[in-house]
Amino acid sequence: xxxxxxxxxxxxxxxxxxxxxxxxxxxxxxxxxxxxxxxxxxxxxxxxxxxxxxxxxxxxxxxxxxxxxxxxxxxxxxxxxxxxxxxxxxxxxxxxxxxxxxxxxxxxxxxxxxxxxxxxxxxxxxxxxxxxxxxxxxxxxxxxxxxxxxxxxxxxxxxxxxxxxxxxxxxxxxxxxxxxxxxxxxxxxxxxxxxxxxxxxxxxxxxxxxxxxxxxxxxxxxxxxxxxxxxxxxxxxxxxxxxxxxxxxxxxxxxxxxxxxxxxxxxxxxxxxxxxxxxxxxxxxxxxxxxxxxxxxxxxxxxxxxxxxxxxxxxxxxxxxxxxxxxxxxxxxxxxxxxxxxxxxxxxxxxxxxxxxxxxxxxxxxxxxxxxxxxxxxxxxxxxxxxxxxxxxxxxxxxxxxxxxxxxxxxxxxxxxxxxxxxxxxxxxxxxxxxxxxxxxxxxxxxxxxxxxxxx
Ligand SMILES: Cc1cc2nc3c(=O)[nH]c(=O)nc-3n(C[C@H](O)[C@H](O)[C@H](O)COP(=O)(O)OP(=O)(O)OC[C@H]3O[C@@H](n4cnc5c(N)ncnc54)[C@H](O)[C@@H]3O)c2cc1C
Numbered sequence: 001x002x003x004x005x006x007x008x009x010x011x012x013x014x015x016x017x018x019x020x021x022x023x024x025x026x027x028x029x030x031x032x033x034x035x036x037x038x039x040x041x042x043x044x045x046x047x048x049x050x051x052x053x054x055x056x057x058x059x060x061x062x063x064x065x066x067x068x069x070x071x072x073x074x075x076x077x078x079x080x081x082x083x084x085x086x087x088x089x090x091x092x093x094x095x096x097x098x099x100x101x102x103x104x105x106x107x108x109x110x111x112x113x114x115x116x117x118x119x120x121x122x123x124x125x126x127x128x129x130x131x132x133x134x135x136x137x138x139x140x141x142x143x144x145x146x147x148x149x150x151x152x153x154x155x156x157x158x159x160x161x162x163x164x165x166x167x168x169x170x171x172x173x174x175x176x177x178x179x180x181x182x183x184x185x186x187x188x189x190x191x192x193x194x195x196x197x198x199x200x201x202x203x204x205x206x207x208x209x210x211x212x213x214x215x216x217x218x219x220x221x222x223x224x225x226x227x228x229x230x231x232x233x234x235x236x237x238x239x240x241x242x243x244x245x246x247x248x249x250x251x252x253x254x255x256x257x258x259x260x261x262x263x264x265x266x267x268x269x270x271x272x273x274x275x276x277x278x279x280x281x282x283x284x285x286x287x288x289x290x291x292x293x294x295x296x297x298x299x300x301x302x303x304x305x306x307x308x309x310x311x312x313x314x315x316x317x318x319x320x321x322x323x324x325x326x327x328x329x330x331x332x333x334x335x336x337x338x339x340x341x342x343x344x345x346x347x348x349x350x351x352x353x354x355x356x357x358x359x360x361x362x363x364x365x366x367x368x369x370x371x372x373x374x375x376x377x378x379x380x381x382x383x384x385x386x387x388x389x390x391x392x393x394x395x396x397x398x399x400x401x402x403x404x405x406x407x408x409x410x411x412x413x414x415x416x417x418x419x420x421x422x423x424x425x426x427x428x429x430x431x432x433x434x435x436x437x438x439x440x441x442x443x444x445x446x447x448x449x450x451x452x453x454x455x456x
Contacts, residue, residue, distance in 0.1 A: 120360030323388030
């Protein structure tokens with residue numbers, strides 16, 4: 001498959017897709033995205049809805065190094081987009097950590113990364129979207145113009161208002177290496193206070209650190225990592241793509257040096273730390289998997305998905321009833337220590353990823369993804385299983401309630417248990433209905449609540 005496509009190739013693929021979409025609209029009551037990869041973790045009911053093959057939209061279309069913009073197919077995985085940009089000494093302003101996350105998935109799902117304290121959420125770095133709507137046509141959406149409402153309404157719509165086929169986004173310059181400083185802390189209040197101060201100071205300085213994130217290994221064992229650009233020098237960069245494990249290094253080293261590409265994918269080799277569940281911290285298994293090219297998030301997602309579908313481990317008696325807690329939530333920094341204490345007490349999953357994010361714009365414009373522009377949010381990512389029954393979702397429900405109590409926001413890429421009334425209280429029903437009425441009045445795509453909570 002060609003890694004890049006010209007605009008003409010994109011237009012041809014679009015014409016073919018529109019013809020296929022209109023045919024399906026006549027014969028089916030709904031469609032689903034036909035993608036080869038996914039990072040979704042919500043249960044989906046089996047459906048007879050046909051899949052729309054969007055594989056022709058996984059290529060970079062054009063990079064403009066002067067204007068520092070990229071135009072790319074909506075299903076382009078970030079690893080492909082980032083590689084194309086790096087050739088020009090650039091990168092997308094926000095690059096989510098897993099290689100197979102696609103640009104469309106990140107825009108519609110509120111993507112973030114360690115550069116989000118500076119550049120905001122992925123959707124804030126997007127300047128243009130070309131969206132396939134239920135009418136069987138595409139509309140070009142920008143922050144002004146006739147489809148301004150869809151441009152701002154797309155984030156957090158999860159494919160229920162249409163599919164992004166083409167995305168134009170901002171790029172930023174890179175240097176060859178990233179120097180990391182890992183600062184350890186033993187007190188969450190101090191940790192979050194210092195983290196906020198660092199984020200605000202660095203953000204105010206155009207030459208300040210481009211990357212800030214953290215990990216909580218336990219409530220009294222936290223690490224903040226601040227990354228700065230570095231020119232090549234005699235020091236040998238670290239390599240966490242094979243036998244060495246990145247998350248361990250955070251507690252073993254005070255500083256580190258990575259090539260820029262290795263920095264972007266530092267969490268992919270071990271799916272943060274979730275590869276442990278597959279035995280990948282065992283040196284022998286790791287060696288074998290590494291030699292086979294299987295140390296990556298795409299392999300783990302497929303393995304987990306296959307196990308869930310087949311129920312193999314359960315049937316062999318090797319997996320007890322489990323409630324999966326695969327969640328990312330955003331909490332205002334002032335309540336972050338409270339949330340961490342709650343999480344450790346009531347859920348107990350460790351470690352926890354900590355990613356500071358702050359809206360770039362000074363006004364709130366994204367109706368389905370409302371954040372306070374003055375507030376620094378902490379994204380907590382926690383992924384694991386606890387004893388229980390997933391369908392009851394007892395702990396997940398407690399998390400949902402706590403997030404709401406603390407003025408936070410929960411991502412919808414994973415299981416949700418909200419009642420309909422609660423859901424629409426949190427996710428702006430009136431704005432969503434107005435968008436749905438305009439772009440999908442007959443409900444060809446599922447409704448957001450039905451899709452994200454009921455798994456339809
Ligand atoms: C362990 C773990 C770590 C994660 N870490 C991060 C992280 O660091 N940063 C981050 O930003 N996110 C992270 N995520 C979340 C991830 O970004 C979301 O799940 C994202 O929506 C996945 O996008 P995808 O491209 O894989 O799309 P899919 O999984 O295929 O789809 C996700 C949803 O988006 C919709 N969608 C996909 N493409 C399009 C499109 N082109 N147009 C319209 N709708 C579309 C689909 O219909 C679906 O509802 C993480 C998830 C997990 C499980």
